[in-house]
Amino acid sequence: MSAQxxxxxxxxxxxxxxxxxxxxxxxxxxxxxxxxRLTNADLEKMVDTSDEWIRTRTGIRERRILRDEDKAxxxxxxxxxxxILEKRGIGPEEIDAIIVATVTPDMLFPAxxxxxxxxxxxxxxxxxxxxxxxxxxxxxxxxxxxxxESGRYEKVMVIGADxxxxxxxxxxxxxxxxxxxxxxxxxxxxxxxxxxxxxxxxVDGEHGDLLCMKxxxxxxxxxxxxVDAKMHYIHQDGRPVFxxxxxxxxxxxVEVMERNxxxxxxxxxxxxHQANLRIIDAxxxxxxxxxxxxxINIDRYGNTTAATIPLCLYDWEDELSKGDxxxxxxxxxxxxxxxxxxxxxxxx
Numbered sequence: 001m002s003a004q005x006x007x008x009x010x011x012x013x014x015x016x017x018x019x020x021x022x023x024x025x026x027x028x029x030x031x032x033x034x035x036x037r038l039t040n041a042d043l044e045k046m047v048d049t050s051d052e053w054i055r056t057r058t059g060i061r062e063r064r065i066l067r068d069e070d071k072a073x074x075x076x077x078x079x080x081x082x083x084i085l086e087k088r089g090i091g092p093e094e095i096d097a098i099i100v101a102t103v104t105p106d107m108l109f110p111a112x113x114x115x116x117x118x119x120x121x122x123x124x125x126x127x128x129x130x131x132x133x134x135x136x137x138x139x140x141x142x143x144x145x146x147x148x149e150s151g152r153y154e155k156v157m158v159i160g161a162d163x164x165x166x167x168x169x170x171x172x173x174x175x176x177x178x179x180x181x182x183x184x185x186x187x188x189x190x191x192x193x194x195x196x197x198x199x200x201x202x203v204d205g206e207h208g209d210l211l212c213m214k215x216x217x218x219x220x221x222x223x224x225x226x227v228d229a230k231m232h233y234i235h236q237d238g239r240p241v242f243x244x245x246x247x248x249x250x251x252x253x254v255e256v257m258e259r260n261x262x263x264x265x266x267x268x269x270x271x272x273h274q275a276n277l278r279i280i281d282a283x284x285x286x287x288x289x290x291x292x293x294x295x296i297n298i299d300r301y302g303n304t305t306a307a308t309i310p311l312c313l314y315d316w317e318d319e320l321s322k323g324d325x326x327x328x329x330x331x332x333x334x335x336x337x338x339x340x341x342x343x344x345x346x347x348x
Contacts (some may be wrong), residue, residue: 023195032079042300059277063180098127099134134332159185160306264288
């Protein structure tokens, strides 16, 4: 006995007309920041450093710290998700998928996305975590966009969230000055007019040992020895990381611009990962952008890893207009790096 076609497939009209392209557009931005501020003056009392040294070399004045021991990355991510729902005026049951970019999950499993799904009541959503260090949000944005472009999903949350204070050694003056805690994210929805246009991503595992956390995984599971050796804190070899970041971020942005016939005049905003002001300036210069086109908030938040790019989008949201050409770029441990070109979907 042959199977009968479903009612929906039988009723679907046949046509040879080309279907419009489905783009994944950002329709809302939300964020969460802890209240506590850790200033450069505070760090002067903790390690051998100074406000002047930190500001001139990184551009950072202060960063946010989630001090509550009962709160973790999922709490910040859920806070950003709830703001997205409120601003968009939708219920959590409308969310189809949640992607959380993080290197500081609450635990190895379950995924932080599962915890966020529960905390916001997104009963119809599935999700997962994506680990790509400071490039995490950029990689997750591409992944979420592909879910939308497939035509199977209508509303996908992409959140970057990290509690970096949980893996920072506050006796190491080379790293503790850099990082802060925070979360921000976007809602992706289908659009025939605006959205993600192009993305280029790279990894290079050869240099993974220059920026990493050596302990906690299957290679070096937690032991008294790994804890005593401080293997569960961030390890960074600053100078080679800086050199690679300057070159990689600038090169990949130029690559995206050339692929899409963009000049510096065509780009309305650059949204760079907020790791170091000198890296940001070098990238903008290579792209031919004036300073007023570059989103910078590193002075207030430091490096929040996967949260830096969406935090910039949140802070600049009111200045963005529908149709703006925006380039996002990041570089992180792995090494991971990339650039994304999108057109903004809302605003005056």
